[in-house]
Amino acid sequence: MRSLPLWIGLILISVTPLYLTYTYELPNILIGLITLMIAIIALTFSPHDFDISKDSSTALLIAFLPLSVFLKFPFNVGFILLSIAMVLEVTAYRFKRIKKYRRFLKGIFFSGLASTVVYSFYPLHVILFSHYHRVDLLSPILSNLLAIFGVRSSVNNGLVYIQTYYQTFPLTVTWEKLCILVWINLLLLFLLFSFLYSDKRRFCRNLVIFVVVGWIYLVVRLVFTVILYCDNLDLRAFWDTSLIVISFIPLSFLLAPVVKFSESRLVLKSRGRKDAIFIILFFLFIFFLVGAFVFEDPGARKSGKILIDEFHSDWEDTTREMDKEWYGELSTYNYYWWARWLDIYYDVDMNTDQGLTFELLKNYDILILKCPTAPYSPAEIKDILRFVEEGGGLYLIGDHTDVFGMNTYLNQVSKHFGIIFKTDATYELATGSVSKYEPPFLFAHPIVKTLDRFEFLTSCSLDVPINCENVIIGYGLIGEPGTYSTSVFFREPFSAPDVEYGFLVQAAAVHYGKGRVVAFTDSTCFSSFCIFMDGYKNFNLGTIEYLNRMNVYDCLNTVFAIISTISFILFLILSPKEDRGRMLFVALFSASLSFLLSAPVFDCINALSYQLPSDELEHPKACFDMGHSSIEISPSPRAYGVRDLYNTFFVWTERVGWIPSIERDLKSCIRKGDAIVIINPDKEFKDREIEGLKEFVKNGGKLLVMDSIRNKLSTANQILNNFGMEITTKSMNLSVKNDSILIGNVTCPYLTVKGGDTNFSFGDDSFLSVKRFGKGKIVVFVDSYTFSDEVMGGVFTEPSKKQRSVYDVEFFIFEKLFSDGQD
Structure with a gap:
């Protein structure tokens, strides 16, 4: 059972994508990193080891570090761990006392190597198993195994119909229910360690045992998962990440006694110029492999x-x-x-x-x-x-x-x-x-x-x-x-x-x-x-x-695939197969550099080939600044019932010929818009944002600022003061009576705006004000709640007379006040 720590570590690394990526459930970074740490500790006690020269570790560090930064988490996890391992290896040559901690370095290196393999193949898994789901061939097998455990079922057209006391329900056998992602990751890691630590004879034996034990385990595991589902009728039994992790741990105890690798020491080394041809061939293999998958024919427009x-x-x-x-x-x-x-x-x-x-x-x-x-x-x-x-x-x-x-x-x-x-x-x-x-x-x-x-x-x-x-x-x-x-x-x-x-x-x-x-x-x-x-x-x-x-150049993907295949075949033919540490060094070094170059090259080619048409519109564009506004504008049903939802106000601009847009920041609004709409601002405006707004309005832009008495953290005056305008809070006293008998008084606060050239007032207080500034205008409205969906209704509303009057105010703002004529 000396291999048990190795198999525990490999299984835990195989399941980390379920925690660190959005595969089934939302990523749980903390649990994922804890799982990875346990895997590192397990691999620390693996009977396998490696050696690497100082020059080789330095070269690999140079290759790994850029990818640790360039790739996004979690796809850079492997390269981060490999970089740490190389740093510790280089340091160990200088400080001999560090060598006593080399066992832990081994755990980091093998975890980094395994993680790099798992996350490199993850995109291929996404492509493959987004296209293929059902495994109907296993349905009869599953039905017969369920019968052993007393679960009544039958099969028809690939569906397993399971009978319970209350109902009969259909079940499909899919790759996801089998957790094929975990098994394929484990297969990849088995092949990696077989390449590094097995001879040909042992590899064939191990492969047969691994496949047979693995598939039997997957099917039996599915049987127990179905039984668990039958007990509680909760579909999470199939995709709950923690359940998946726990269910695969016993597999390590089955594989450890029967699938063993050589305990020889792997030596990663480079022979300098003698390795140049191998590095070039593997570089070309990865470079054109990326091109074959990624390149998009720009075609003829x-x-x-x-x-x-x-x-x-x-x-x-x-x-x-x-x-x-x-x-x-x-x-x-x-x-x-x-x-x-x-x-x-x-x-x-x-x-x-x-x-x-x-x-x-x-x-x-x-x-x-x-x-x-x-x-x-x-x-x-x-x-x-x-x-x-x-x-x-x-x-x-x-x-x-x-x-x-x-x-x-x-x-x-x-x-x-x-x-x-x-x-x-x-x-x-x-x-x-x-x-x-x-x-x-x-x-x-x-x-x-x-x-x-x-x-x-x-x-x-x-x-x-x-x-x-x-x-x-x-x-x-x-x-x-x-x-x-x-x-x-x-x-x-x-x-x-x-x-x-x-x-x-x-x-x-x-x-x-x-x-x-x-x-x-x-x-x-x-x-x-x-x-x-x-x-x-x-x-x-x-x-x-x-x-x-x-289509003009769509044959290039095939050409790239052919070049990649030829390069890989030549690499396999010419490389020294008996020196596996040397081959691993060449593969890691050249693949890292090749991907670092090919990924941005082909990504940029596609981006330059397919650019959106110019955003010069004949229709005026109203940009809603969501970076400062404390409102919600969203088509999602999740937004329905939100108190500060302004979907209808946003969409109604279309009724008068404006094109609305949602922008994440004020800078985008200034660059794209003819008008900028800011509703209930509650975030600080930076000096450069205020200067940009002033320049925008001065050059003919329109600015609509709406605020509410409910917006306790209002920053509206940060903008308005620069235009000689201000929103102030006032209050009125109201008497509460019952049958002409005075019960008491209440104070009702409200907002008013001053400083405008044209004001729309209730009594002496302005609730809507317009001011010219340069070639543009600022419009301020102090009761934004009037334009919320709570008042205006949803976008499918058959409006009442009162709602139509609110609509008319919005139309008045965009058609009249935002026009270039007289207010």
Whole structure:
């Protein structure tokens, strides 16, 4: 059992991604780091060891340190640990007393090496298991094993139907329920230590034992997990990270006696110039491997003529104007502003009265099929395929649960490109709410490269080919199957284990002939009530820019893959296989330097090839400064009921021709906006921000500052005093009477504004004030609560007469007070 500490350490490192990344649950950094520390301690007592010369450790330190800084946590964990190990190794040569702590250095080195391998392959795991979930071949095996433990079940079409006292529920066998991530990580680490410490004969024996024991363990573990679920009907039994960790610890006791490695000493060393050819070959292998996966063909840009098909769609209409007279759900639950927004940058037409033919499509560069509620004919599908094959772009927009049959109709077309819109609805595993997506630091698809975040409003997921381009892979998700038994096809709350969870594809792209196809799964995000929130507008511009290209250099990915493969084969043929420490040194050194160069190179090439069109708009733009405002503007259902929600005020600017935007800081507002809106400011303004605001207004910009008596930490006067204006607090005494009998007096505070050129007053106190400054204007309103959703209602409200009067005040501000004429 001398190998037990090694296997405990390797298993703990294999599970750390579940704590440190958003795989199933929100990251728990503290527990993850504690788990990693325990792994380091376990590997300290491993019977295996290594030696490295001072020159070699210095060279590796030079290679590891930049990646420790360049990569984001936790993908730099391995390089941080390896850097620490190399620093301690170099120090040990100078201070001999440190050598007594070398055992701990060994634990750090092996943990760093193992972590580097695990996190290097993690992105590949994300890609692979976002495409493949179900393992129906194991369903009969699971059913038979459950019978041994007295659980009644049957199998039909790959589903295991489990019978309990109260109900029968379906269960799918998926890679996630088997915890394949942990097993693959452990397999990678087994292969690593086999390479370092096993001969060929021992390796074959160990591999067979490892695979057999591992798979038996995975299946038996799943049996007990299902039994646990049957006892409490809590789906967390399948993905709770702590349960997963605990359940894999016994595997180390099974593997330690039967899977053993040689206890020889590994010597990492370099032979200087003699290693140059090996370093170059491995460098080329990694460099072009990154290029094969990451490079995006810039293509040949087209003229940008877009056709939106309305003929097959009765949902998310683009044709009726969103104005000051039409209210209710459909007045904002439409694509009017989405289409108008695209028309600012491109040439957009709507097809409202005819089927899709090639004679029609050949006049356009991009076809958009959004939310279809009627089928496409075989002739139409044939012409769409021809349009794409000859260089057209196709944008497919579906939604959750096959609502209104739209995914069924889209699949008539999309299946020819290998894309299937599923009939599920996706949510966050951790919260059960709608999901959020943040693009990765490296290698984000060009469509989402400019996004900070994207908040879904309930998408479906996609079944796409493995060689597609993964635009958005959602993380920590659950996909609940839809049902035709409810009005919008959402299944009634039911904790059934027939769900898919983990990584789900929510947007994807494929090349087809000379053209391109993009599939997106949440049509609601582009509705007029939220198109200008979060990352929705940039996502659409990124999509159109991507589709507005004809494929030219897409063969380069294959060329890069061939070069990478040849380089790796030559490395294997020429390298000294008997000197494994030398090969490990070459691989670590060259791979680190190659990735440090290739990652930013290919990322920058893609970013330069796909830039969003210029933000010079013909419509005035109102930028809401969220860096100083203490309000909420969000399309998410999580925001409903929030007291300081200002969604309706934000969206209603669209009714008078303004384009609103949410900005994280004042600097962005000044750079992008024609008007800046600050509501209930409660954060300090820096001197440079105030100077920037003054210059902005002086040059013709408009500034709207709204405050409330409830904003106790108001910083509004920090701005207004620079324009000769001020908000002050006053109070009025009110008598409380009952049948003309005085009970007492109460004091009611309120705000008033002074210093304006034009004032709108109640008595002697101004509640709305306007002042010119240079070429611009400042407008101050001292009762912001009036414009909150609590007063104005939501974006789907059929307004009362009182609410209409509030709307008119907002329209007056943006149409009249923000005009360049007289106030």
